[in-house]
Amino acid sequence: MVKMSKKIPGGPSTCHHHFMAIEEINRAYELMRQLHAVLLQMFPAQVGGDILKEILTLTSSALSGLQSTRCGSSGGSDDDPRCAGDKRKSLQRSDRPGDPKRRRKQETWSIATTVPHGDGYQWRKYGQKMINNAKYPRSYYRCTYREGQGCLAKKTVQQEDSCADPPSFRVEYSMQHTCKTIDAAAVPFVMDSAPKEASLHSGGFSSEQHLSLPQDTAGNLIQDENLWIYDQMQECLPLEPELLGKMDVASSISSPTGPWDWDMLMGDDDGW
DNA sequence: ACAATTTGACCTTC
DNA sequence: GAAGGTCAAATTGT
Numbered sequence: 419m420v421k422m423s424k425k426i427p428g429g430p431s432t433c434h435h436h437f438m439a440i441e442e443i444n445r446a447y448e449l450m451r452q453l454h455a456v457l458l459q460m461f462p463a464q465v466g467g468d469i470l471k472e473i474l475t476l477t478s479s480a481l482s483g484l485q486s487t488r489c490g491s492s493g494g495s496d497d498d499p500r501c502a503g504d505k506r507k508s509l510q511r512s513d514r515p516g517d518p519k520r521r522r523k524q525e526t527w528s529i530a531t532t533v534p535h536g537d538g539y540q541w542r543k544y545g546q547k548m549i550n551n552a553k554y555p556r557s558y559y560r561c562t563y564r565e566g567q568g569c570l571a572k573k574t575v576q577q578e579d580s581c582a583d584p585p586s587f588r589v590e591y592s593m594q595h596t597c598k599t600i601d602a603a604a605v606p607f608v609m610d611s612a613p614k615e616a617s618l619h620s621g622g623f624s625s626e627q628h629l630s631l632p633q634d635t636a637g638n639l640i641q642d643e644n645l646w647i648y649d650q651m652q653e654c655l656p657l658e659p660e661l662l663g664k665m666d667v668a669s670s671i672s673s674p675t676g677p678w679d680w681d682m683l684m685g686d687d688d689g690w
Numbered sequence: 691a692c693a694a695t696t697t698g699a700c701c702t703t704c
Numbered sequence: 705g706a707a708g709g710t711c712a713a714a715t716t717g718t
Contacts (some may be wrong), residue, residue: 542694543694543710545696545710545711546696547707547710549707549708558709560710574709606715653697
């Protein structure tokens with residue numbers, strides 16, 4: 419049984435969906451374990467045993483990820499008063515999304531991940547800044563569909579100081595996505611607390627599954643850069659800002675269809 | 691030409 | 705004044 423805390427980080431009212439998702443995955447994990455045991459009894463030659471093992475590993479890893487993720491969210495009810503072409507100075511300072519007074523009202527949640535861009539959404543970078551006491555700059559992203567669909571989702575990505583292999587990034591999200599363009603089925607969900615060997619494929623870490631890789635406009639992977647980035651990671655070199663920038667190019671990841679539906683995990687409308 | 695990223699300036703809070 | 709977040713002009717890439 420996966421160790422599971424009943425404590426709900428963001429409080430039961432805001433995290434109901436999140437908590438329910440953990441409960442359901444946990445239940446599925448238990449059922450699969452039972453199925454695994456039955457199969458082993460019936461077919462000692464382990465017919466399908468590897469598949470089940472992999473499913474168990476994935477489920478365990480997803481659970482760890484969910485439990486390490488802080489709940490809390492806003493419901494996306496915050497309307498952005500601006501339209502795309504508005505001039506910066508035309509707004510009252512306190513009405514601007516970037517205004518700290520306004521920003522603090524928004525709830526945020528963060529994850530640590532080796533796949534800072536592998537969340538299935540498309541992001542556009544709008545800023546980068548060196549942060550105090552941090553080795554690496556923090557990058558600021560907003561949803562690509564902010565203008566088209568008014569999606570106010572944002573995130574910041576910062577590589578953590580530790581020389582992990584692969585490097586770990588702290589991704590802080592604010593505002594739920596309201597856009598409808600997510601390829602949620604293709605979300606590879608790998609969290610920091612997941613065991614490193616628990617990859618989406620039994621072969622362990624691979625650049626294609628665990629890194630957000632540069633793509634061309636059609637979404638095709640740019641192979642040379644993949645290899646280069648992966649080499650950097652294998653040597654456990656800190657990612658230079660330039661390299662981070664290259665990784666930022668990829669706003670979505672091409673991956674085998676994953677079992678985890680981001681919308682389900684996040685809750686559909688009232689947060690998680 | 692268009693889209694995405696970079697980067698310095700700007701703004702508010704502490 | 706420092707720090708963090710955002711804007712938008714300039715630059716780069718496709």
